[in-house]
Amino acid sequence: MKLTNTKVKSLPIPTDKGQVFHWDSETRGFGLRITSAGSKSWIVQGRVHGKTRRFTLGPFELLSADEARKRAQAKLLEMYDGKDPQVEKRKHKAQGETLREVMEDYVEHKRTKHGPLRPTSKDDIRRCVEGTFSDWADKPVATISRDACIRKFRELSRTAPVQTNQSFRNLRALLNWAREKNATADGTYPILPVNPVSQMFRKGGLVQWNPERARATRIPKDKIGAVWAMLEDHANPDQNITTTCISADLISFMLLTGTRVGETSKLTWDHVNLDGKLPTFHLAETKNHNSITLPISSALHDVLGRRWAGRLKGNKYVFPALRGRKGYLSDPRALFKKVSEVAGVHLHPHALRRTFEDVAQLVGIDSDKRRQLLNHLASDVHGQNYANNPDPGVLMPAMKKIGEWITDQGGIARAAATGENVIALKA
Template sequence: MPKRKLTFPFIDNYKSPEKRKEIYDKVVDGMALRVTPTGHKSFVYRYRFGDKVRRYTIGSFPEFSLAAARDKARELHRKIKDGIDPIEERKAKKYETDHETVSDLADEYKERHLPSLRESTSDEYRRLLKKEILPVLGDIPVDKLSRRHIIKLLDKIAVERGKGVLSNRVRAVLSSMYSYGVDRAIVEANPVLAVPKRKKSENKRERVYSKDEIRALWKAFEQQAEPVQSIFKMLLLCGQRSGETRRMRWEHLDNDNVWVIPASETKAKRTHHVPLSDSAVKLIENLKILTGTTDYVFASQSNRVENQPVKWLQKAVKRIQNASKVKDFRVHDLRRTAASYMAKLGVDRTVLGKVLNHKGLAGDDQVTAIYDRHNYMDEKRQALNRWARHLQKILSEEEDQGAKITQIGSAKN
């Protein structure tokens, strides 16, 4: 049985064998990557129960991440030690449909459906269920939820609290949950479909920060504890999405200073390669002392036992707004600002789309298969290096006037 430490790049690039092959992981005993001649990849767990050797299929790659597969394998190992055969346990589980309230439906929805979504989406759905939906609708009988109940909840969010965007997102989660209920014959209909989405509440934002604002924001970033300050810096340096950046794993960084974001983690649902500038590399290297023993580059320091990435930035955003005096600062503006400055520096629209992993901007419906495989790596690296140098120049402009701004890759906190 071949054995090695499995990593995302190894799994992602592994070619289809002539016959089915299993490569066992050195990190978790018994767990293996199974690859078939058709190219299908999945994680399995091999164990002995009594006098039988059995294989439990954990899940397919990349829908099931390497870290999640390892966690599942460890869980299976604990069950076996307790005298439980995981395969027989799975067979014995019966599907239950005793749902009395909206909260009952939510419990099953969270257990059975949300794990199939991207981690960032699942986390956001759980947050909205917990904070916005269940406190108001949780005790209502699942088949008695009316349009009036829903409209009252959404109006309170949009009108009384002035959060129209949040109102539409709450509606989307509630609708998804009830559609799941319809598919499982738990409810007969989805009442949310009869409640229209609030119009003109998600106006397109065009905010791009000036050089003075960038300098003020950078100073405010450096007042935050690590790894939070480095998250904001990385967002401005690389222009990637917040969730994808916060969930960066050490195993996603290859030896060519390229950050490989798995398809399961991207909004575009395709593997994305981000060449890292020297400034970004230095920033990441400075975090190794703090988070190098965890799975995540930006591992949360508030609960290190659970080995989780930083999940929420809202409190830090408020602190940065106050410290920088940029009162309308938002996380996504950093991505837009990076993109806008790269465009001003002459980066081609298609290359910019490739950097951002943005299908429409990249014109991916028009490019040929050969250019798609090429993936514009050299052009992306040039664009990000050009922006990193320009950003350093922006920050250095105030240094010349006597103000002190730490260099992009320097460590602090």
């Protein structure tokens, strides 16, 4: 049957199957598909490299039989020349995919060995695309060239070299994602045959990663007591606003436990046990994906006791935010500035983690227990199979020593500031 507009209109809708095909008697491979929902579409079917390929030309309502036949003949010639119409369609679609579209697909579907990306990782990638690469965000990734990346990298490196490194690592991951998701079955890449970020860093390339020095800042030993005394003063609700008190307790918690700011700020009350023979807190979401339960020392119990007394109704977080959608205090920047002034060095949250390690060494905690307290995963056989007791009670003596040393230093600093007898104070 030769397919014409009149004949197609008279063809029945299938009721006993999902779809039926009607093939044209004049042009081999040209046909019409009708679904049980009443949809009619022109199709063409041929062979490419020995494999059958079927391609939709368009809906019957928009294409006449004559126009559809012409398109079918053109597609059949392409298939005869070895071009797969499905591959060509994907290539065309890939050419128009923007960096923002790639980003959204990446954050939704990317999986690591630990599972989906964390919210913090997703936020970092979004900030990268919508901030650092905002002028590229709505342009096709296929247009991002090596030369454009080189110019951008050099420009950004002048003012923020370390942040530029991280931004381009994120961009490299996104472009790799775009390449792989559009790769064909035979392993060819319709877009970005070579990742332009990887290309510019190749051996003998035109740019090199900016040097990154490991940070080593911490609170000097002789300033820890003064810092602790200051935090205690700012945690007093009778003398400070609520946000200041919460910030002081959050920083105190980090100093007494060595936890990261992201782990601390997201701690919820259902993961804190203040009562019982062994008070503990549990970190469910950690940087290395190793959840851990740690003991609560007396000094830490005092901090959490203040937070419990000042908890906000309807808020599950130990260190709540008074405004904003997050619900938790994530950046005690204002008080950190004051901590830096007392310490005499510019500090950031991770400096408290190094300070915790220093104090642990000072009070004689062995390396295995320090590693466990900091939730560092062991790489040696002994650490992996022996020095890995998950019982938080094993770590209580160490946590107690650290807390007592810090609070003692705070008492000494306060006595020195007020002229009290330090020996009498200790007694």
